Amino acid sequence: MSGSSRRNEGSWARGEARAWLILALGIVTTGFGVAFAAAAVDDNGHMSLPNQEISGVLTALGGGIVGAVISIMVARASDRETLQHMTNVLEESLTSSLRSENARLASARHPWHHYFLTTLRGRNVWRYEQYPFHLSAHVGSLAVEIDVQSDSGLTNKYLVEAFIRHERLAVVSRKIGDAATVFVEIYPQFDGELSEYFGIGVVRTWDATNIVTKVILSRHPLVSSTDGTLTQQDSAELDLIWEQGFKRLNDVLPDCT
Structure with a gap:
């Protein structure tokens, strides 16, 4: 003391x-x-x-x-x-190690609906959770704890942090007590004015495979199901939403050959 x-x-x-x-x-x-x-x-x-x-x-x-x-x-x-x-x-x-100019974070201090594509038992599925960034009272940083339910029904606590560099929003989440399980998301175009943002994420799936995947942040629900692993119909709809939203503002470079 x-x-x-x-x-x-x-x-x-x-x-x-x-x-x-x-x-x-x-x-x-x-x-x-x-x-x-x-x-x-x-x-x-x-x-x-x-x-x-x-x-x-x-x-x-x-x-x-x-x-x-x-x-x-x-x-x-x-x-x-x-x-x-x-x-x-x-x-x-x-x-907090992930710091930003506090004024820039104002546009991100909202409850967000978060969707991401992952693999589960060899099948590609979209999953859903909420990022309640409006509850973060930190100065110069965003950090909240959320409950994430696994497919087996177990609930784990995750720490979700975010920071902004110019127009880029980065979100880093990890299971509390497990520093090895880290999910990094990048949203290339984040101005805080739109209702939906599309990016890419790097994560190790429950099938123990490292993947580059699709991620979405939205101010409002995009599909009907709002809990854990989404239905096949909603997953197909999110595939289309991400394809249209991400490719509208970003190019993925092809192979050089």
């Missing part, structure tokens, strides 16, 4: 100790007011005007102290939560 953190914690502790002492003083003062009022009542159940004033002042003063201290303690607890949240955001922002 740094010296600054220790000083801050010490300051919080001293402040809380003083608050508790003042709170105790308020409670005691209120008690004195109530006790004085009880003692000042004569045999006929009456209290003189000076005694009423003294009792009222003590009770009001004690009650005011108690109320003020409780308000301060509640506010300090809220401030601590806000400060801790800001500290967490700052730490996560600074430790």
Whole structure:
């Protein structure tokens, strides 16, 4: 723990100790007011005007102290939560390795529907998941955790990070706890103004084959099925959507011979 953190914690502790002492003083003062009022009542159940004033002042003063201290303690607890949240955001922002100009990331801070082509048991299929980049509060970076369900029904957590270089958007995702399983996507034309973007990805499939594949980011669903491995009909439709969208803005070079 740094010296600054220790000083801050010490300051919080001293402040809380003083608050508790003042709170105790308020409670005691209120008690004195109530006790004085009880003692000042004569045999006929009456209290003189000076005694009423003294009792009222003590009770009001004690009650005011108690109320003020409780308000301060509640506010300090809220401030601590806000400060801790800001500290967490700052730490996560600074430790992110994929950084961009924060203003450029504004166009990517949206919930995205993500589609990608992969192989499963020797068959080409499209799969679907969501990239909730609007939930990332990091400064200068985009990073979110998502749940990915495998074809066997197991759910794994993945860390998805993104950065922008000029008009290129790159997305890097990996299974948490497994640094070897990395999925890299490149979207060559990303200006943040369109509803759909088409790119290519490099990933190791569940069949343990490294492939260069098709990827799509969309602000809205492109097909009817929205969970895991998509149907054959939806996969065929996504093939066509990617072919038209990617080749409209990009050329894939042929062989030199």
